[in-house]
Amino acid sequence: MNPIEEQLYRRLSAVIDPELGKSITDLGMVTAIQAVPRDQSTNTGSAEQTNAQPVYDVTIGIELTVPGCPLSQAITDSIKQAVASYPDATLVPHIEVGSMDSDKLHALVQRLKAERHENPFSKPGSKTRIFAIASGKGGVGKSSITANLAATFAALGYDTAAIDADIYGFSLPRLFGTSEHPVNLNGMLMPATAWGVKFMSIGIFAGSDKAILWRGPRLQRSLEQFLADVWWGAPDVLLLDLAPGTGDMAISVAQALPNAELVVVTTPQSSASDIAARSGLVALQVPMKVRGVVENMSWFEHRGERLEIFGSGGGQRVADQLTRALGYDVPLLAQLPLDPQIREIGETGRPAVLDEHGRLRDDDFAQSFKHLAQALMAAPSVAD
Structure with missing residues (x-):
């Protein structure tokens, strides 16, 4: 990853899946991040354009847990907010949404079940x-x-x-x-x-x-x-x-x-x-x-x-x-x-x-x- 992509990955770690209550990066939902500088060769060289921040096209690939997830819009909106928070350049997000294949979903569910134990409310340390x-x-x-x-x-x-x-x-x-x-x-x-x-x-x-x-x-x-x-x-x-x-x-x-x-x-x-x-x-x-x-x-x-x-x-x-x-x-x-x-x-x-x-x-x-x-x-x- 280049520095911008690394920064974006860290920002995406703050995006929480509303259903699972975990970061989309922890859940393995982020599959790709690519930041490419936009061609600005057509600029006229005015002072305003010379001092403007560089512009990057950012492609982010995510895989939701199920096709047609009803919370897809909420997740993509949160991703756009995370991208917009980058301070050193203007980032134009393009989000490609897919869904996990059966093997990846099975592995995720097994990991979540292992973390949760059988009854999460009776385990020591539960704050509920x-x-x-x-x-x-x-x-x-x-x-x-x-x-x-x-x-x-x-x-x-x-x-x-x-x-x-x-x-x-x-x-x-x-x-x-x-x-x-x-x-x-x-x-x-x-x-x-x-x-x-x-x-x-x-x-x-x-x-x-x-x-x-x-x-x-x-x-x-x-x-x-x-x-x-x-x-x-x-x-x-x-x-x-x-x-x-x-x-x-x-x-x-x-x-x-x-x-x-x-x-x-x-x-x-x-x-x-x-x-x-x-x-x-x-x-x-x-x-x-x-x-x-x-x-x-x-x-x-x-x-x-x-x-x-x-x-x-x-x-x-x-x-x-x-x-x-x-x-x-x-x-x-x-x-x-x-x-x-x-x-x-x-x-x-x-x-x-x-x-x-x-x-x-x-x-x-x-x-x-x-x-x-x-x-x-x-x-x-x-x-x-």
């Missing part, structure tokens, strides 16, 4: 905060809270992932508004992405109209596959939308992710809060820390008056009961309103905390989730 969103019964808005909390983390700048661990009642594809199928790289899956959140759900494969009839061992295997067969990179936050109750999946999460922290969702009425407390009491039998309680549907705003349609105090009752039973403070982290507009926005496939451009909204609902996310991250992690 894992929050399992649980409830005692269905219908309390647990999945909606998971989706909005994930979107909030992403909007705050966290690298965020989510797993739909409610196999029978999967909701995340609908709540995130996408039916995107994961890219399969020789047996390693790239998660779907929506609103800045990487996520995986059985609903992506089964379709929204399919019923899942699986018993315990297969449920556990599905979680293991979501953890081990998907390339998550190294997210800051992983959220799991658990099935209601204290069944097989809750036990599987505790076994596979001993560093997971439980967030219990309830509604205000005593019949719901009594059941919700049981989902937190599972921490007496499995190694999970209960981080706190979220009360949903706390009130309905009507002409300036807060109507407590489902009663009041359920979230605090759950927090107090778990604090007494577990022997450490389990706070009431948030109280969220019942608002038809929130439901309507959510049904369009956009988390209600975000505006149409994916930015965190300024209203009370979004700010409640912002404070919830900040409270969760401010608390010491299980690994600390």
